[in-house]
Amino acid sequence: MRDMLKKWSTPKQLEDLICELVSWQSRTGTQGEIDFAYRIKNKLLEIDYFKKHRSYIHLHDAWKERNAVTALYHSGVTNKTVVLISHFDTVHTEEFGALGDLAFQPRALTEELKNRKNELPEDAQRDLESGDYLFGRGTMDMKMGLALHLHLLETASTEAWPINLMLLTVPDEEVNSAGMRAAVDGLIGLSEKYDLEYELFLNSEPSFSQKPLDENYYIYSGTIGKIMPSALFYGRETHAGEPLTGITGHYMAAYLTKAMEFNNDFVEEVYGERTPLPICLKYNDLKTDYSTQTSHHTAALYNVFLMNRNAEEIMGTFKHTAIKAMRECEENYEEICRRENVSPIGKINVLEYTELLAHAEEKLGSEAIEAIKNKVIADETLDEREKSIQMSDQLMLNCQELAPATILFYAPPYYPAINSSEDVLVKELIKLTQHTLLNEFRVEAKQVHYFNGISDLSYVNYDKHDSGWKAYVDNTPVWGEVYNIPFEGMQKLQAPVLNIGPFGKDAHKLTERLYKKSAFIYTPYVLKKVIETLYMKSELEV
Secondary structure (H helix, E strand, O other): OOHHHOOOOOHHHHHHHHHHHHHOOOEOOOHHHHHHHHHHHHHHOOOHHHHHOHHHEEEEEOOOOOEEEEEEEOOOOOOEEEEEEEEOOEOOOHHHHHHHHHOOOHHHHHHHHHOOHHHOOHHHHHHHHHOOEEEOOOHHHHHHHHHHHHHHHHHHHHHOOOOEEEEEEEOOOOOOOHHHHHHHHHHHHHHHHOOOEEEEEEEOOOEOOOOOOOOOEEEEOEEOEEEOEEEEEEOEOOEOOOHHHOEOHHHHHHHHHHHHOOOHHHOOEEOOEEOOOOEEEEEEEOOOOOOOEOOOEEEEEEEEEEOOOOHHHHHHHHHHHHHHHHHHHHHHHHHHHHHOOOOOOOOOEEEEHHHHHHHHHHHHOHHHHHHHHHHHHHOOOOOHHHHHHHHHHHHHHOOHHHOOEEEEEEOOOOEOOEEOOOOHHHHHHHHHHHHHHHHHHOOOEEEEOOEOOOOHHHHOOOOOOOOOOHHHHHOOOOEOOOEOOOHHHHOOOOOOEEEOOOEEEOOOOOOOEEEHHHHHHHHHHHHHHHHHHHHHHHHHHO
């Protein structure tokens, strides 16, 4: 009788649900992303429990008209609560070309790709011919995770599970994680309002490959961190006919970029896993017009992955690298000046943004600094990274006595690394998951300690003893204006993290696809086992 009451229980029902969720296109930054929160709220109201408890569904402002959504199933018998985390935004679909209209129609796209299979990579052709995969934007990353959480919520409410489940689904994971950052205060507020004790943060991001053509299935006990140390290179302008009477931002930038890219000093190895090497993600020439005046100000954004290090430690390594790179730049420049019998223009200063800001405030006064900030922030043509660059550039424009200078700062976003591999509960749940998948479905699940796809788990379970985040606050030009991270709130959300999601392939590609057996059979079964284990443990403790 209970199964007859469920809408999202059988493999066919789950496939129908994922196809419906994917059809609600929600590319980051579009109207579809704004609308999705209201659509999922209406979907939740199809569950009888929420028809009776509408007040347990909340929207949380995530800026730019977007909302994160929470839905609480409260058992009424315990305060133990599992938070089910997912995101509903997807990346864009330019690579689909003529198939763009089908990107959000999984069944139709899968059928049409059969007519074009020779255009696909060989592994995608094999999967298409097998009939075991569902193609489409968001099938893998990560609307199936949300579908699985809806299934859990419905099952818990229908079967009266003696544990609380909090569904949390958010926008903007793919760009700045604004949804999850906004949800932190919401989770804290709800825990206080309903007297909840968060026992586990359970994400269902898909199993990501560790290398090309990787067929292994992974579960994750943490998530890798990402931070973006950046630099403004402010030289001295000159005429192209007299190049050595100045120094270009390009020349300076070349030395730091060479020193940063593939720099092993930033690599961490934990549990036998290594962070990818750092690389330059973006390089800007800040000269807006063409002329024979040299380009004296440029900027570069570098990507660094983290496991144990915090923002303070990364800035220390970054500054050491920048000082060494600028000394090499000076030496080479001065050697050229001696060869050309020209006097060099002087040493290159290396300053953290907080040092530049202190100098500018002493010189210009706080009102002038505020005016500069307001002008940059008001420019809606710039994103958070461009505003960070412009803030630094405008301060240097007013402090040219510091030039030539390399200004070091952080540009958004920042994802702290989080890990629960040593947590006793997580160890137990990983063993349970591996045993269940192997014995029930002959699937070998491997543990990865740091999810390599970057996830919203970065914004919970932050080390409550860590203060290194203050270096991020001090050196992020747009902090508190257009970007912030609720570090102190994250330190209050002290529960372990775990990621168990469906198997899929090629996230963010034309051939993004979901393995149907994993999505509709294996993973729902495992997730139910995990939750059952948690509430049985709670009952034993009582």
